[in-house]
Amino acid sequence: MAIQWRGPVPASNHAVGRGGSSVELIVDHWTVVMFEGAIRRFMDPASILSAHYVIGSDGRIAQLVSEDDTAYHAGVFSVNQRSIGIEHEAGPAMPPSDALYAASARLHADIASRYGLALEVGTTVLPHHAIVPTECPGTLDLDRIVREALEEDDMFTEEDRRKLNRVYDHLEAYEPLVWTTRLQRWLAKAFGGGLPNADLSGPDVETGQPFDAKTASRR
Ligand SMILES: [Zn+2]
Numbered sequence: 001m002a003i004q005w006r007g008p009v010p011a012s013n014h015a016v017g018r019g020g021s022s023v024e025l026i027v028d029h030w031t032v033v034m035f036e037g038a039i040r041r042f043m044d045p046a047s048i049l050s051a052h053y054v055i056g057s058d059g060r061i062a063q064l065v066s067e068d069d070t071a072y073h074a075g076v077f078s079v080n081q082r083s084i085g086i087e088h089e090a091g092p093a094m095p096p097s098d099a100l101y102a103a104s105a106r107l108h109a110d111i112a113s114r115y116g117l118a119l120e121v122g123t124t125v126l127p128h129h130a131i132v133p134t135e136c137p138g139t140l141d142l143d144r145i146v147r148e149a150l151e152e153d154d155m156f157t158e159e160d161r162r163k164l165n166r167v168y169d170h171l172e173a174y175e176p177l178v179w180t181t182r183l184q185r186w187l188a189k190a191f192g193g194g195l196p197n198a199d200l201s202g203p204d205v206e207t208g209q210p211f212d213a214k215t216a217s218r219r
Pocket residue numbers: 028029030073128134136137
């Protein structure tokens with residue numbers, strides 16, 4: 001995962017170390033302003049604000065505070081000491097993009113694996129407004145971030161699944177052609193159980209029976 005170091009933020013905007021606390025959760029935010037504007041705010045000594053990461057709507061990730069240090073993002077110092085703050089380039093006039101979600105999912109998965117966190121919205125992944133009264137992070141969908149982060153484990157992204165589903169739809173439209181079965185069998189073998197959303201309904205052109213990926217992969 002490519003992360004660009006853009007820190008350190010001024011001394012007034014973070015604390016060195018975590019006061020003995022360890023990372024237990026991730027707090028998610030939206031920037032409302034553009035990517036570079038958010039970084040400028042965190043580099044301004046007068047803001048007394050920072051976040052460990054800022055993710056752009058194009059999927060780029062900048063880091064401004066070491067994970068070993070305390071960033072000022074949650075509005076409660078003790079929460080800052082045990083959390084990683086992630087800002088997302090989005091706002092009321094700037095809906096969160098697919099690339100933003102994909103990058104955020106990768107970052108959440110990476111943090112979770114390094115600290116042994118089980119990603120779960122409400123416990124290890126919190127919206128800013130769960131800590132203090134604020135609109136932040138607006139329409140940012142934390143459930144989607146966690147869902148995509150957990151999918152990182154099985155290698156396929158949502159986009160991969162959409163593409164593979166289109167392949168299956170296409171094959172179905174051309175039934176009955178002999179290569180349909182061959183390709184279905186090959187895909188089932190190649191991807192095993194990795195296609196929970198794939199539509200494998202419709203008869204197997206060889207047997208006339210409903211197509212079963214599990215059976216096909218064993219043939
Ligand atoms: Zn926030």
